[in-house]
Amino acid sequence: MIVILGSGIIGLYIAKKLLENKKKVLIFDTSDVKANATSASVGMLAPLIETKPYENQLLKLMIDSKRLWDKNFENNLVADTIGLKKNSSLLIAQDIDEFEEIKFKKEFIKKLGHETQILNKDETLELEPNLNSNIEGSLIFNKHNQVEPDLLKKFLTKKILDMGGLIKKQKYLKKFNFINNKVEIGNSKFIAEKLIICCGAWSSKLLEQSENISFPMRPVKGISMIFETEKNMFFNNLWFKNIYIAPRKDNNLAVGATEDEKGFEEEVTLDEIFFLSKHLWESLPELEKLKFKEVRAGLRSTVVDGNPIIGPLKKNKNIICSFGHYRHGILLAPLTAEIVLDYVLEKKIPNKYCFFSPKRFNL
Numbered sequence: 001m002i003v004i005l006g007s008g009i010i011g012l013y014i015a016k017k018l019l020e021n022k023k024k025v026l027i028f029d030t031s032d033v034k035a036n037a038t039s040a041s042v043g044m045l046a047p048l049i050e051t052k053p054y055e056n057q058l059l060k061l062m063i064d065s066k067r068l069w070d071k072n073f074e075n076n077l078v079a080d081t082i083g084l085k086k087n088s089s090l091l092i093a094q095d096i097d098e099f100e101e102i103k104f105k106k107e108f109i110k111k112l113g114h115e116t117q118i119l120n121k122d123e124t125l126e127l128e129p130n131l132n133s134n135i136e137g138s139l140i141f142n143k144h145n146q147v148e149p150d151l152l153k154k155f156l157t158k159k160i161l162d163m164g165g166l167i168k169k170q171k172y173l174k175k176f177n178f179i180n181n182k183v184e185i186g187n188s189k190f191i192a193e194k195l196i197i198c199c200g201a202w203s204s205k206l207l208e209q210s211e212n213i214s215f216p217m218r219p220v221k222g223i224s225m226i227f228e229t230e231k232n233m234f235f236n237n238l239w240f241k242n243i244y245i246a247p248r249k250d251n252n253l254a255v256g257a258t259e260d261e262k263g264f265e266e267e268v269t270l271d272e273i274f275f276l277s278k279h280l281w282e283s284l285p286e287l288e289k290l291k292f293k294e295v296r297a298g299l300r301s302t303v304v305d306g307n308p309i310i311g312p313l314k315k316n317k318n319i320i321c322s323f324g325h326y327r328h329g330i331l332l333a334p335l336t337a338e339i340v341l342d343y344v345l346e347k348k349i350p351n352k353y354c355f356f357s358p359k360r361f362n363l
Ligand SMILES: Cc1cc2nc3c(=O)[nH]c(=O)nc-3n(C[C@H](O)[C@H](O)[C@H](O)COP(=O)(O)OP(=O)(O)OC[C@H]3O[C@@H](n4cnc5c(N)ncnc54)[C@H](O)[C@@H]3O)c2cc1C
Pocket: 005, 006, 007, 008, 009, 010, 011, 028, 029, 030, 031, 033, 035, 036, 037, 038, 039, 040, 041, 042, 043, 044, 045, 171, 172, 173, 174, 198, 199, 200, 201, 202, 203, 206, 221, 222, 223, 224, 256, 257, 258, 297, 298, 299, 300, 301, 322, 323, 324, 325, 326, 327, 328, 329, 330, 331, 332
């Protein structure tokens, strides 16, 4: 039996992969955590658009995971079930300075070996007639699409239960014991082959209390908002300087995201709503057509170097870390699950992805 702590996108994806490979899986989660990252996420699957010059390893990971997304969800029926849109992303330039910036971005991405295309104002408005007509142009990232995280969670949960996996909700877990394959979680005691930590931003706290190990990581809070429009307004994902917008099913628009260092604060505060609303107002015409539906907060699990931690602990090789996915956990979930599966089956992390192991912190 393999025990997974945490049923966000990472824990669920790993569970599905293990069950498909005939492993028994038991997942523990809690209802005491309100601001899990997955539920607040916008679900963009866009490796190139946010990449930074110092993130070579992460970019490779994101691109490989995006390939899995494209391969695993070719079937249109399944794609529709999880709200996977087969659209693209437009990085919009709202003034001449931003137009220069997107030209620079195009060159940077070209140096990394990928092609994007500049669209002038008319070409952009032809694709998206409901944008403000005072834009300068855009950079198009083909097939940078998105998925609906809530639908994806529902889909994965059903698959897991159908394959005989168990998901238990209990009180927030402060500590576990795992010695010689004997696990103690709350009042439950059982034998397990492996314990996989997928508690997102809460992972380091749990490891500190249980194993006296602490990773250099912190929560980075973000909020997203959902609006409903009378008819479908946009076809592609729209990225502006401070916000991004994803058109979803049923004429909904998801808008993200703030980024704040507020510790483990889980409630939505007014300054965060103000930030998103202000930038939305600067980016789109006819805001009165958007009916507010929902706002959600999530804590991103953020490691000091911006990369996730995927792999076993030096101290106990049966404890596998899988957290720290920061802004890219939805995109990275399929590949993360493959890496963890490889370790469970082959007892080693594929060479290509060793960089992400806890060893880089000597843990
Ligand atoms: C506003 C926002 C927008 C985002 N947009 C995108 C995007 O467009 N694309 C993208 O790829 N990524 C995006 N992200 C990032 C992405 O959401 C995360 O990287 C991803 O969801 C992390 O998943 P996770 O399973 O590791 O963590 P979480 O989703 O946080 O799940 C952790 C789980 O562990 C459980 N847990 C925690 N502690 C305990 C405990 N002690 N005992 C038991 N259970 C516990 C929690 O209840 C929770 O279910 C966004 C994040 C935010 C906040």
